[in-house]
Amino acid sequence: MKVDFINSSYRRYYQEHKAQIVKALDKCFAKGDFILREEVARFEKNLADFCEVKYSAGVNSGTDALKIAYKALGCKPGDEVITVGHTFIASIEEIVHLGAKPILIDVGEDGLMNVDQIEAAITGKTVGIVPVHLSGKVCDMPRIMAIAKKHHLWVVEDACQALGARLGGKMAGSFGDAACFSFISPKTLGCAGDAGGIVTDSKAVYEKILLLRNHYNITQNALLGHQPKAPKIMGWGYNSRLDNIQAALLNIKIKYYPKMLKRRREIAEKYSKGLGDLPVSLPTCQPEQIYQEYIIKPGNIWKFKKHMQDRGVELLIRDTIPNHKMPGLGLDHFNLPMTEKIAKELVRLPIYPELTDAEIDYTIKCVREYFLPKAKKK
Numbered sequence: 001m002k003v004d005f006i007n008s009s010y011r012r013y014y015q016e017h018k019a020q021i022v023k024a025l026d027k028c029f030a031k032g033d034f035i036l037r038e039e040v041a042r043f044e045k046n047l048a049d050f051c052e053v054k055y056s057a058g059v060n061s062g063t064d065a066l067k068i069a070y071k072a073l074g075c076k077p078g079d080e081v082i083t084v085g086h087t088f089i090a091s092i093e094e095i096v097h098l099g100a101k102p103i104l105i106d107v108g109e110d111g112l113m114n115v116d117q118i119e120a121a122i123t124g125k126t127v128g129i130v131p132v133h134l135s136g137k138v139c140d141m142p143r144i145m146a147i148a149k150k151h152h153l154w155v156v157e158d159a160c161q162a163l164g165a166r167l168g169g170k171m172a173g174s175f176g177d178a179a180c181f182s183f184i185s186p187k188t189l190g191c192a193g194d195a196g197g198i199v200t201d202s203k204a205v206y207e208k209i210l211l212l213r214n215h216y217n218i219t220q221n222a223l224l225g226h227q228p229k230a231p232k233i234m235g236w237g238y239n240s241r242l243d244n245i246q247a248a249l250l251n252i253k254i255k256y257y258p259k260m261l262k263r264r265r266e267i268a269e270k271y272s273k274g275l276g277d278l279p280v281s282l283p284t285c286q287p288e289q290i291y292q293e294y295i296i297k298p299g300n301i302w303k304f305k306k307h308m309q310d311r312g313v314e315l316l317i318r319d320t321i322p323n324h325k326m327p328g329l330g331l332d333h334f335n336l337p338m339t340e341k342i343a344k345e346l347v348r349l350p351i352y353p354e355l356t357d358a359e360i361d362y363t364i365k366c367v368r369e370y371f372l373p374k375a376k377k378k
């Protein structure tokens with residue numbers, strides 16, 4: 001049997017929803033609706049409602065969502081922003097692109113921001129904190145927000161991997177001053193390419209985001225029924241609009257999203273049950289997390305990958321060199337022992353709603369074979 005890491009997800013989803021997808025595309029083309037049109041407005045409403053916040057703006061990637069959120073909150077050259085080294089590079093990269101300085105702190109064994117390190121990293125130049133809700137788990141937001149309030153810092157949640165996760169019943173993305181999401185294809189809510197979104201409860205931040213994503217031009221936003229006042233003072237903006245076609249695809253998928261998250265949870269539970277007695281470290285779990293990824297620590301990651309590959313199961317290993325140790329980025333002065341340790345240990349098993357039970361069972365069987373005869377057969 002062959003189990004691929006993600007591609008079957010795209011193909012199977014398309015086969016199942018082809019009629020709706022084709023109809024939605026046809027509607028966009030027939031009406032000539034491509035830039036900041038009805039589907040974008042509809043998706044923004046869907047996203048804000050889903051995240052239980054007041055406002056949402058579509059942009060063209062999770063990376064741009066971060067840049068625009070940082071900028072809307074006032075991030076400028078010379079500022080310092082605290083985030084983690086253990087993240088997708090974009091959380092750090094966009095701080096640098098604004099001329100600010102990323103201050104990297106470590107994570108705990110769960111891969112999330114080590115909140116105990118935040119206050120020691122604050123200086124007179126610190127303006128914000130960027131917690132990253134990695135692998136569908138939510139950082140300790142009540143403590144992070146309390147620290148931010150005490151030191152008058154803004155908080156942007158990098159929730160690109162956590163749409164629909166909660167902590168203490170509260171949605172990821174609804175804690176900070178703004179939160180960013182990615183809808184790139186492999187994400188839990190993925191489109192056909194790149195897309196992103198920003199959510200916030202602040203009208204002022206929202207209106208700034210609308211200007212920034214579209215060259216400081218409000219004309220097209222007006223087509224959607226949002227009519228922010230024309231700015232008296234202009235600023236430099238970007239071209240970072242969510243495409244109407246991508247929004248149309250996301251409006252279809254978001255209807256199935258709760259069901260898709262449920263299936264991902266089911267798969268994660270099957271993995272945990274099927275692998276629980278093996279000498280392999282399974283992911284730490286939060287009760288209300290979502291499963292963007294299912295990450296295990298099998299020991300020798302390359303040997304394990306080869307074993308699975310020989311049996312037709314595709315795994316993902318990435319970023320074995322942590323971001324701050326990448327040559328050329330000027331970040332190697334940061335000392336992040338946990339980040340450095342876990343970077344070499346992580347392997348991702350396939351997890352997407354379209355996986356069949358037979359494929360999940362086969363994947364479990366192959367993992368078990370790797371650890372046998374050390375572990376007893378189930």
Ligand SMILES: Cc1ncc(COP(=O)(O)O)c(C=O)c1O
Pocket residue numbers: 061062063064087088090091132134158160161181182183184194195196
């Ligand atoms: C944690 C995190 N931040 C930011 C991004 C950037 O999103 P995008 O790829 O849509 O630019 C991603 C995903 O790729 C991510 O996983």
